[in-house]
Amino acid sequence: MRTLFLFFCLFLITCGANRSWATGNVTVDSSTVTDRTADRSRYINIGDGSSQEFEFPENTDGVIVISSHYQSSANSRKGRQSWKETVKVRSLDPEVLSILNVTDSGHAGPVKSFIIRIRSGFPGMAQLQIQLLHLDQDSMPVLIEERTDYSIRVAPGEDDPATRLIQSGGLSHFTENPVLFALLPLIFINKCAFGCKVEVEVLRGLVRSPVPLLLGVVGQFLVMPLYAYCVSWLTSLPKALSLGLVITCSAPGGGGGYLYSLLLGGDVTLAISMTLVSTVVATAAMPLSSALYGWLLGVHAALHVPFVKILGTLLFIAIPISLGMLIKLRLPALTRVLLVLIRPFSFVLMVGGIFMAYQMGASILANVKPQIVAIGVTVPLLGLVVGAVLAKMAGLAPLQRKTVSIEVGVQNSLLALAVMQLSFQRVEADFASQAPFLVALSSTSEMLLIVLGYFVHQKIRCWSLTRTDKT
Numbered sequence: 528m529r530t531l532f533l534f535f536c537l538f539l540i541t542c543g544a545n546r547s548w549a550t551g552n553v554t555v556d557s558s559t560v561t562d563r564t565a566d567r568s569r570y571i572n573i574g575d576g577s578s579q580e581f582e583f584p585e586n587t588d589g590v591i592v593i594s595s596h597y598q599s600s601a602n603s604r605k606g607r608q609s610w611k612e613t614v615k616v617r618s619l620d621p622e623v624l625s626i627l628n629v630t631d632s633g634h635a636g637p638v639k640s641f642i643i644r645i646r647s648g649f650p651g652m653a654q655l656q657i658q659l660l661h662l663d664q665d666s667m668p669v670l671i672e673e674r675t676d677y678s679i680r681v682a683p684g685e686d687d688p689a690t691r692l693i694q695s696g697g698l699s700h701f702t703e704n705p706v707l708f709a710l711l712p713l714i715f716i717n718k719c720a721f722g723c724k725v726e727v728e729v730l731r732g733l734v735r736s737p738v739p740l741l742l743g744v745v746g747q748f749l750v751m752p753l754y755a756y757c758v759s760w761l762t763s764l765p766k767a768l769s770l771g772l773v774i775t776c777s778a779p780g781g782g783g784g785y786l787y788s789l790l791l792g793g794d795v796t797l798a799i800s801m802t803l804v805s806t807v808v809a810t811a812a813m814p815l816s817s818a819l820y821g822w823l824l825g826v827h828a829a830l831h832v833p834f835v836k837i838l839g840t841l842l843f844i845a846i847p848i849s850l851g852m853l854i855k856l857r858l859p860a861l862t863r864v865l866l867v868l869i870r871p872f873s874f875v876l877m878v879g880g881i882f883m884a885y886q887m888g889a890s891i892l893a894n895v896k897p898q899i900v901a902i903g904v905t906v907p908l909l910g911l912v913v914g915a916v917l918a919k920m921a922g923l924a925p926l927q928r929k930t931v932s933i934e935v936g937v938q939n940s941l942l943a944l945a946v947m948q949l950s951f952q953r954v955e956a957d958f959a960s961q962a963p964f965l966v967a968l969s970s971t972s973e974m975l976l977i978v979l980g981y982f983v984h985q986k987i988r989c990w991s992l993t994r995t996d997k998t
Contacts, residue, residue, distance in 0.1 A: 571593055583680065584682060585650050657677065716865075718847035723866055725796050743914070746931075747934075755772045767959040774946050775943040777809075777817070784798050798930050911935070938966060940970075
């Protein structure tokens with residue numbers, strides 16, 4: 528069967544139909560078609576040289592055929608036959624496309640052909656580096672030509688679980704889910720209630736001694752991204768997932784931080800202040816972190832930090848909380864109502880957040896890998912530990928230690944999602960978005976369990992104190 532397959536490839540070559548071939552449907556992106564005359568001065572081509580981008584199905588083995596005109600050109604220049612030539616092919620993104628081997632087709636003639644066996648992996652775009660080498664009898668290989676303008680787009684197959692979910696209409700893509708917009712009024716009211724909890728004296732104390740704010744910045748923008756890079760390197764995660772994890776751990780504190788501080792008896796004013804400060808710092812820290820770790824990971828895509836979304840996050844925190852502070856000063860009756868509603872509203876938002884995150888991310892998490900699940904679970908827990916250790920080393924009060932721990936452990940994963948969706952095409956973006964979705968699900972689930980455990984502990988403690996007083 529393998530011999531028959533090879534003869535079929537040679538037949539295509541001898542008929543002048545030099546083109547890429549694979550065990551699947553290979554299509555040419557018309558947007559990449561260029562003037563054919565531009566490639567006539569080149570020695571090596573894939574196909575007839577009219578296209579630089581080819582589509583290939585995921586998780587498939589196949590071959591591409593590279594033709595070389597160097598031998599005929601060398602003969603005409605030197606008046607003798609060149610000793611030997613070969614090609615070296617490398618994929619710049621092995622997780623998307625790997626090169627298995629390169630073989631000489633054995634076809635004699637003015638145009639020499641090479642068969643490259645490939646294997647596709649995750650959906651995405653893989654750039655090829657093709658080198659034509661001249662092998663002389665008494666010298667080292669000489670580089671004749673190098674091309675890096677060819678690329679293979681690996682598309683998701685029809686049996687991909689995420690594709691089936693979206694195409695069936697059962698689940699929409701998370702960016703099209705209306706539930707998020709339906710919850711915005713409830714979130715706004717809850718933030719106004721948090722504004723009623725802000726203490727002006729605590730704000731003045733933070734201005735005089737901003738140590739807790741600085742600890743939050745160190746934990747969120749230095750320690751957490753470094754952890755994400757190290758664990759992704761140790762577990763050999765694909766580049767896209769590694770980048771998604773690093774960007775998630777580089778995100779500022781989310782609105783859930785001061786929600787959990789309220790439910791766990793932390794300092795709400797400090798939590799709100801840390802969230803605002805970290806969001807401002809993120810405008811500079813996220814681009815730096817993205818550039819540094821993107822370079823270390825070897826990611827070639829240009830990352831786009833959503834400054835508009837960061838500004839929107841700031842306004843969506845500052846405006847309702849400022850309104851709540853004004854209500855506290857002017858409308859004490861309404862303040863009492865909001866303070867009564869704040870805890871049940873917060874609990875409903877926590878449970879609703881878990882449900883919404885799963886529903887929105889089901890299409891993305893349909894084919895998630897076990898190692899990224901395990902890593903996603905550890906990120907919030909490590910953040911809690913890092914925050915607690917930093918606060919303990921700085922000698923902060925117990926209330927502040929608890930708050931710093933929560934703020935470092937809770938990231939604004941929506942900002943990381945925005946970076947992924949703006950920086951990559953949809954297939955690659957959804958694959959990279961597995962990391963922020965898993966961290967968001969893990970964080971909300973783990974914090975909900977901690978809150979429930981805290982409530983049970985408080986009830987048992989109150990019951991024990993009541994029994995002690997009666998005796």
